[in-house]
Amino acid sequence: xxxxxxxxxxxxxxxxxxxxxCQPKPEVAPVPxxxxxxxxxxxxxxxxxxxxxxxxxxxxxxxxxxxxxxxxxxxAxxxxxxxRARxxxxxxxxxxxTAIYFDYDRSDLKPEARALLDAKLPLLRANANxxxxxxxxxxxxxxxxxxxxxxxxxxxxxxxxxxxxxxPADRIDVVGFGEERPAAMGxxxxxxxxxxxxxxxxxxxxxxxxxx
Amino acid sequence: xxxxxxxALLVLAAAPLTAPAAQEPTQGVRIxxxxxxxxRPGLYVLPMRGPHADSIRAILTRDLDxxxxxxxxxxxxxxxxxxxxxYPLYARLGAAAVLQLTPNAAGGLHVVLHEVGPGxxxxxxxxxxxxxxxxxxxxxxxxxxxDEVERWVTGVQGIAATRILFVRGGTLWQVDSDGAxxxxxxxxxxxxxxxxxxGGSMAAYTEMLDDGTxxxxxxxxxxxxxxxxxxxxSNSSPAFSPDGRMLVFSSGSDGTDLWSVPLDGSExxxxxxxxxxxxxxxxxxxxxxxxxxxTTNRLGPPQLYITDSDGAxxELLTTSGFGxxxxxxxxxxxxDGRFVAFSTLVEGRFQxxxxxxxxxxxxxxxxxxxxxxxxxxxxxxxxxxxxSRSGSKQLWVLDTExxxxxxxxxxPASRMAAWSPRFSIAR
Numbered sequence: 001x002x003x004x005x006x007x008x009x010x011x012x013x014x015x016x017x018x019x020x021x022c023q024p025k026p027e028v029a030p031v032p033x034x035x036x037x038x039x040x041x042x043x044x045x046x047x048x049x050x051x052x053x054x055x056x057x058x059x060x061x062x063x064x065x066x067x068x069x070x071x072x073x074x075x076a077x078x079x080x081x082x083x084r085a086r087x088x089x090x091x092x093x094x095x096x097x098t099a100i101y102f103d104y105d106r107s108d109l110k111p112e113a114r115a116l117l118d119a120k121l122p123l124l125r126a127n128a129n130x131x132x133x134x135x136x137x138x139x140x141x142x143x144x145x146x147x148x149x150x151x152x153x154x155x156x157x158x159x160x161x162x163x164x165x166x167x168p169a170d171r172i173d174v175v176g177f178g179e180e181r182p183a184a185m186g187x188x189x190x191x192x193x194x195x196x197x198x199x200x201x202x203x204x205x206x207x208x209x210x211x212x
Numbered sequence: 213x214x215x216x217x218x219x220a221l222l223v224l225a226a227a228p229l230t231a232p233a234a235q236e237p238t239q240g241v242r243i244x245x246x247x248x249x250x251x252r253p254g255l256y257v258l259p260m261r262g263p264h265a266d267s268i269r270a271i272l273t274r275d276l277d278x279x280x281x282x283x284x285x286x287x288x289x290x291x292x293x294x295x296x297x298x299y300p301l302y303a304r305l306g307a308a309a310v311l312q313l314t315p316n317a318a319g320g321l322h323v324v325l326h327e328v329g330p331g332x333x334x335x336x337x338x339x340x341x342x343x344x345x346x347x348x349x350x351x352x353x354x355x356x357x358x359d360e361v362e363r364w365v366t367g368v369q370g371i372a373a374t375r376i377l378f379v380r381g382g383t384l385w386q387v388d389s390d391g392a393x394x395x396x397x398x399x400x401x402x403x404x405x406x407x408x409x410x411g412g413s414m415a416a417y418t419e420m421l422d423d424g425t426x427x428x429x430x431x432x433x434x435x436x437x438x439x440x441x442x443x444x445x446s447n448s449s450p451a452f453s454p455d456g457r458m459l460v461f462s463s464g465s466d467g468t469d470l471w472s473v474p475l476d477g478s479e480x481x482x483x484x485x486x487x488x489x490x491x492x493x494x495x496x497x498x499x500x501x502x503x504x505x506x507t508t509n510r511l512g513p514p515q516l517y518i519t520d521s522d523g524a525x526x527e528l529l530t531t532s533g534f535g536x537x538x539x540x541x542x543x544x545x546x547x548d549g550r551f552v553a554f555s556t557l558v559e560g561r562f563q564x565x566x567x568x569x570x571x572x573x574x575x576x577x578x579x580x581x582x583x584x585x586x587x588x589x590x591x592x593x594x595x596x597x598x599x600s601r602s603g604s605k606q607l608w609v610l611d612t613e614x615x616x617x618x619x620x621x622x623x624p625a626s627r628m629a630a631w632s633p634r635f636s637i638a639r
Contacts, residue, residue: 105513105539133423142562143541143555144585144628145405145449146507146514148418148425149468149491152446156466174465175424176446180382180404 088211095119096132099183099197100158105142107153109161113198117161120200122212124167130205133173134158137199139192140179152176158198173203255365256307256328257286258293262315264345268354269313274390275358275372278618280593280611282365299331309334309365321357325364335364348393355389359634371591373635376620377406377415378607379628384417387607389589389631391620399435403428406630409452415630416450416459427461429475442471442481451495451504453521460484460504460521462493470495470506472521484523496545496552497521498569505529505543505552513538516554516567530554530567530574542585548592551612555584564597566612577610586610589631596620598627 098120100113109117124130136155138147155174163169184194202209255276260269273286285307292312302310312324320340327334339357343349355373362370374389377397384403387394397415406417409429419428419439426447427440441447442463450461452475459475462468467489472482485492490510497504505518511528515538519526529552530540539557546553551566556576564578564586581601588595589609599608607620607629620629 105509142539143494143507143514145418145494146491146541148404148448149446149462149493150509152464153467153491160466173423174445175422176448177420178404180402180420 085211089209092123092211093209096123096202097200099199101193102154102196102198104139104192104196105150107136107150107157109157113158114161117158118165120162121165121167123209124162124171126210126212127205130202130209131171131173133175133201133203135181135199135201136174136176137181137183137195137197138179139195140182140187141192142179144179148176148178148180150176151178154196154198158200252281252283253308253365254283254285254306255361256302256305256310257284258310258312259287259290260313261292265313265315267346268321268341271351271354271390272311272313272358272361275355275370276362278372278390278609279358279362279370279591280614280616281362281368281370297326297331299326299328302326303328311361321354323357323361325361348388351388351392368591369634371589371594371631371634374590374632376596376607376632377408377417377630378621378626379404379406380621380624380626382420384415385626387621389620391622394621394623397430397432399437400428400430405449405628407451408630408632410454410456410633412633412635416452416461418448418450418461427459429459438477440473442473449494451497454497454499454501460495460497462491462495468492470504470523482522484521485519485526486523494541494543496543498545499547499549505545507541507543514541516540516543516552518552529572530556531572544587544595546588546592547590550592553586553588553595553612555586564595564610577612577615583608585628587630590634594631596629596631598629 098116100109100116102113103110124132134155136151136153138151138154142150152174153176155176159169159172159174162172179195182191182195183197184191257269257273257276269286273284276282277284283306285305292314297310307328309328310326312326314322314324316322316338318338318340320338322338323336324333325335326332337360339353339360341350341353343353352373358372359370362368372389375386376389377384377386379385380396382402384397384400384406385394386397400417402420404418404420404425406415408415413433414429414431416427416429418425424445424447427450428437429440429450430437440450440459440461443465445465446468447461447463448468450459452459457475458472460470460472463471467487469487469492470484472484473479484495484504485506485508487508487510490508491514492506492508492510494507495504496506502521503518504521505516507514508517509515516529517526518529540554542555544553545551546566549569551568553564553566555562556565558576561582562584563576564583565574565576567574577595578597578599581599583597583599583601586595586597593611593613595610595612596607597610598605601608602619605625605627606622607626609618609620610616
């Protein structure tokens with residue numbers, strides 16, 4: 001029991017001591033009152049700003065995409081137009097360059113040759129500045145020298161046809177190469193038929209052709 | 213008495229002298245040794261000793277063989293005989309003459325021709341051999357010996373010392389008459405259809421450029437060239453007049469006509485044919501220069517015409533046939549004036565034929581392969597032409613009298629041959 005008293009006293013003493021050492025108690029800070037309305041308002045404002053920013057960015061992105069798309073469409077359209085023009089020019093050039101063919105030892109124009117010559121007229125008419133050369137050729141049969149004259153006559157026959165259609169004669173040169181420059185090698189009718197021909201070449205003004 | 217009567221009498225008077233030897237084989241006036249006409253006299257070529265003896269003898273015997281007028285007997289081996297020749301021995305071997313070749317002190321060749329029948333020396337001469345042994349010039353010297361020996365034996369000079377111009381790989385080449393020394397003519401571009409000037413130092417040909425053809429006359433020794441154009445575009449197939457002064461060629465834009473131009477350009481071109489849009493090409497002169505033959509399609513397919521050289525009196529030379537056989541071209545008038553050689557389509561293939569100017573008789577000379585573009589040798593007996601018979605186009609030589617053939621060129625395709633005149637070289 002005595003022992004318990006001692007402990008109690010000690011405890012009181014400690015307690016008394018510690019009480020004596022304490023500062024005066026500070027005023028307690030007032031607890032802020034939370035205004036939920038203003039928080040909400042601020043949040044709204046922030047959300048609205050963010051939304052506006054997002055909308056602005058999206059609009060910009062959309063505009064950019066639209067511009068790109070427009071540019072792409074325009075480029076595509078341009079490319080397509082160019083391709084069409086190129087194709088038309090290629091077709092016109094091809095129609096012009098298409099060879100015409102003759103029968104053995106003949107220089108008169110066959111109906112299909114006339115049609116092929118007709119197809120050359122639009123280009124010749126649309127480009128009054130160009131000068132062309134018609135080169136006649138022969139197959140390997142027959143006299144080598146006589147074939148030079150025969151091929152020249154073939155070229156002259158095509159020229160006469162074009163002149164009759166209104167192309168000035170001084171815009172057309174003719175030359176006969178005989179059997180010296182074959183288009184196809186071989187000694188059969190397939191090769192011979194390919195070699196009895198007139199070839200057409202633009203020799204002046206070919207770089208700046210206008211489409212018919 | 214009319215001129216014609218006088219001429220007829222003259223002909224009659226001359227007849228005994230020029231009567232065909234076949235009627236009286238051992239009579240008549242002729243140069244050379246006497247042998248039965250219609251046969252080839254046998255010539256025994258004795259073995260030879262000395263520098264390049266084998267080459268000399270080989271070239272000579274081959275030349276005489278190619279001449280087709282002499283039957284050459286040339287055993288491969290043996291020593292040259294010494295002393296007097298045993299003429300009866302050579303007679304038994306079939307020789308009418310014996311050729312003896314000996315090198316001389318000047319580096320040339322001492323040549324003796326013995327006539328076996330009478331047993332005597334018929335001719336003897338020393339020939340120079342020019343240039344380095346076996347060179348082109350040296351070989352030509354040997355060919356000249358051959359040609360002279362042929363004249364001694366037959367009365368007709370040989371054609372060994374001649375050359376043939378032709379087209380290979382699109383340009384001009386030339387080759388010796390025996391097929392040796394094929395070589396391109398320097399300085400020539402794209403070329404077709406060469407012909408020799410009668411003087412032998414110039415050639416004309418068609419030059420083919422991208423903008424057309426033109427005629428070129430080239431001095432083969434100096435290398436200089438002159439170009440001839442009547443109408444831009446097409447100028448081709450030239451021929452020299454026999455006097456060498458005029459050049460006739462084909463030109464025109466709508467059809468081609470023959471035009472005559474002085475070589476020196478002193479006169480304006482003269483139009484020989486009036487073809488009205490047809491092709492008139494490939495002129496070839498008669499040796500007297502008064503007429504020319506040419507190819508024209510004025511009746512349809514190509515045919516041969518002859519005309520006075522001023523264009524008067526054009527006349528169909530080759531008569532018409534049927535179907536594709538109508539195609540006739542490449543005329544070449546023989547140097548003796550008697551024949552025109554040409555190409556003619558026979559059963560779809562071209563063959564070489566000749567037509568007699570006097571009787572208009574046509575003779576076909578070839579049968580195998582495709583044969584085109586004949587040109588006469590200066591002996592008016594041999595033709596050079598293009599043939600596919602060996603598989604590719606090559607030049608072949610035909611003896612029109614015996615029908616004997618030999619291939620002249622080998623290797624790359626060769627065509628459009630022209631035989632030179634006999635070269636007259638001053639010594």
